Structure formats: structure tokens, C-alpha cells
Amino acid sequence: MRTSGVYLLCAFLLLSLNLLFVSCSSDETNSEEPMLIVKFNFDGNQQRLNNLGQPAAIPAGHAAQTPDFHTISAHYFELAPDMYTQLGDGSVLYHAPETTQGGTNAIDFSQAKIVSEGETFLKIPLSQVASGNYNWVRVSLSYQNYSIKFRQAGVDYNGTLASFVGFNTYITSHSIGNNFFDVNANRLQGYWAFALDDYPYSSEGQAPAGATTVPNPLASTSPIPAGSCVVTGKFANELQITGNETKDVVVTLSLSINKSFEWQEITPDGKFEPSIGENVVDMGLRGLIPSFTREN
Template sequence: MKKFVVLFSLIVGAFAFFSCEDSDDVSEEPHLIVKFQFDPNQVRLNNLGQPATIPSGHAAQSPDFRKISAHYFELAPTAYTQLTEGTVLYHADETTQGGSVAIDFSKAVVVGEGEAFLRIPLSQVAQGNYEYVRVSLAYQEYNISIRNNGADYQGKLASFVGYNNYITTHSIGNNSFPVNGNRLQGYWAFALNDFPYATSGQAPAGATTVPNPIAATSPIPSGSCVVTGKFAQNLIINGNETRDVVITLSLSSNNSFEWQEVTSDGKYEPSIGENVVDMGLRGLIPTYVK
């Protein structure tokens, strides 16, 4: 009986060893992975992708980004590739529940800096030589500073920059914002971190900056948030990749939260009527690692 137990143990051990060997030999298919990062020191651009200063009578701050979501992702071969005519790799869920077609925020993929937003098998990515990335941003969540009666406070702002957004109820911490309808680009909500104060509002139509350095050859629709960026060296997908290709989308948060001043002190003070005018990110620099 003892000999049988020893022999059985040897057989089981050998089977486990070869099973592990077989498992190690099976490699996972390589993927295209897309991540975001936020850079307050990256150049601040206007809608045409040119360096931009803060307009007279306005002030701005570089928010502390926490989360982001996008509605659309495309690789474009050249500056003459029209929107949607490149390799479209992502298009978020939409709905007509609020009337007109809108992004369904309840199904949005919301990630933090450095987290994978997209993970697509490279076998599903068309082979090609890509010069540009186009990403339609939809949602931003970040910390900002506000002033009230001479004191400064910290709070969190939810910024909806997608072309149209269907929202049921969204929240910031313990604060709920029931919407149950569509909100156009520029809807925002804000809550203080340590005090029971929350509010919401709407930036002016068409005021959200959306940098597109190839606007002359490949424009984007008015009211969209399709930010365009150029690779320093073209991304080539040839179908022979054996490792993941990781694209990092570096977004400029350089004074991206902008308001119209009542008191010219560079402090955002909504209680005296200082209104948000622009929440658009200020440029896109895409890089990749193969």
C-alpha cells in the first residue's frame, strides 16, 4: 500500500509539472492598450492647436485631475484623413432616452491616470502607418480651488465636455445630482470637500476649447470634443507584433479650468458671479511603446 501511495504521488507531481510547462508555453495575444496622463506643464493650446494665453478679463487654474472618460478613439494615417475615415477603435454607448442622441453616461468607462482605458487585440487593429490620434473626451473629474468671503476652499468638479450627455443621477462624494435628461457640452457640477455645499451650472455653448492642429485639412464638428494629437514618430502596425503596444495620451491641463472674473485676483469666486467659461483640455501629445 505504501509503494502505491508513493507511486501515485510521483505521477501526480509529474502531471502538475508538465501542466505548468504547457501553461507557460501559451502566450496571450498582444493588445493595443490606451492610457491617459495629465500634464499641467504641457503647452496650452487653442482650438487650432496654437499656443494660447488667458484672455483679458478671464482667469484660470490647472486642476488636479482624478478621472476621465472618452467617447471615441481613432487612429488617423495623415492630416488629410477625415474624421471617422481612419481606424476607429472605440465608440461609446449612446441613447435617445433623453430625446436627441447623447452619450449614455451610465455606461461610460471612467479611469484614472495611468489606468487602461482601452485594451484591444492587435489582430483587430487595421495594419497601417498612423500619424495622428483623435480622441473625443466626454467626462472629467478634478479638484479645484474656490474662494468665498476671503477664504479659499478645495472641492471636486465633474465636467461633462461630450457633445451631448444623457445623465440619470451622478454624484460627487456624498452629493447626488439628479438630472434625468440630456445636458449639452459644458454642464458641470461642484461640491466642497469638507463642507455641505454643492451646485451645478452650464458653460456657454461653443466655449469649450478642443485643440485640433489639422483643422485646415480635417475639421471636427462644432460642439464636439475630438482632441487631435500627432505622434513624434508614426505608429506602424504591421500585423507581426508579438508584444503589447501601449499608447499614452498626454493631455494638457495647463490652466484648463477658466472663468470670467468679477474681482481681478486670479481666484475663482462663484458667489460673486464669476462664471465658468471653458473646461476644455489644452492639447494632446500621444506617445507609444512597442
């Protein structure tokens, strides 16, 4: 009888521990806060826009190609209720670190969060998003990394380009494959570096000031500062945040990369050939279409 009593006591204690574990697990699951999750998508078929958000052709004397995107970074993200909401007056949910180490204020590239397509860029508790109805997204892009085609002495190669499109970026160093670029200074919007994929060749340069396309369909009612890269896009359906959400909201920022790498041609053959003086003139994204889903 004593032995049976010991077995019963052990079984009771084990059952109690199991129930406690289940209870704690359930509490932890129920206590997970719903999040706003932001991801990027790159679309080579999305409409190619100009600074005013209107369809744009390639200018005479220029050529362009649709790059193969690898990664991207941004330093600012905002939800705006309507077309009259001025930059900064919406729900500003992200502002990346900046520094004056290079002299003037600049994005701190050493702290940039760089992601690939579909990877989570931001994950913000929905409790930090002001309740309201949002129709517009503003995202300030800062860095792009993608593959392009390149011609040298009549031979075509593949290469990788690092493109810095933020208003001003402090860079200690950065790399493309085994190629390292020591900068240790600020670089204004339009700085780029390039390296061939399979050959020991690299170069760097600067696109002209003001040449980077930054589509803003709200230019007449809600302008952006010159030299910034705050791309603006409208939700097809209004995003409503009530403050009572129990599930995640996933916002996808679809960026148009339709012929987004543009240069001034010397030989009119549609081939980028910097060795003969063909210079990069535009690396801006060509449009933003935001969308959202509510996770089940």
C-alpha cells in the same frame, strides 16, 4: 518488489501530470494575444493650446487655474494615418454606448468608463487594429473630475468639479462625494457640477455653447464637428502596426491641463468666486501629445 513497483507507478503518474500542467501553462502563455493598451496622463506644464492647436494666452477679463485631476472618460478613440484622414476614416477602435433616452442622441453616462491617471482605459487586441502607419490620434473626451480652488465671502476653499465636455450626455444622476445631482436628462457640452470638499455647499451650471476648447491642429485639412470634444494630437514617431506583433503596444495620451479651468472675472484677483457672478466659460483640455512604447 510489488511495493517498489507501486512507488514507481505513482512517481511516473505524478511526473506525467506535472509535464501536462507545464505544457498547458506554456500553451496558455504563448496563446495570450498582444494588445493595444491606452492610458491617460495629465500634464500641467504641457503647452496651452487653442482650438487650432496654437499656443493660447488667457483672454483679457478672464482668469484660469490648473486643476488637480482625479479621473477622466472618453467615448471615442481613433488612429489616423495622416493629416488628410477625415474623422472616422482612420482605425476607429472605440465608441462608447449612446442613447436617445433623453430625446436626442447622447453619450450614456451610466455606461462610461472612468479612469485615473495611468490606469488602463482601453485594452484592444492588436489583431483588431488595421495594419498600417499611424501618425495621429483622435480622442473624444466626455467627462472630467478634478479639484479646484474656490473663493466665498473672502475665504478660500477647496472643491471638486465634475465637468461634462462631450457633445451631449444623458445623465440619470451623478455624485461628488456625498453630494448627489439628479439630472435625468441630456446635458450639452459644458455642463458642470461643483461641491465644496468639507462644507455642505454644491452648485451646477452650464458653460456657453461653443466655449469649450478642443485643440485640433488639423482643422484646415481634417475638421471636427462643432460642439464635439475630439482632441487631436500627433505622435513624435510614427506608430507602425504590421499585424505580426507579439508584444503589447502601450499608447499614452498626455493631456495638457495647463490652466484648463477658465472663468470670466468680475473681481480681478485670479480667484474663482461664483457667488459674485463669476461664471465658468471653458473646461476644455488644452492639447494632446500621444506616445507609445512596445512592451518587452
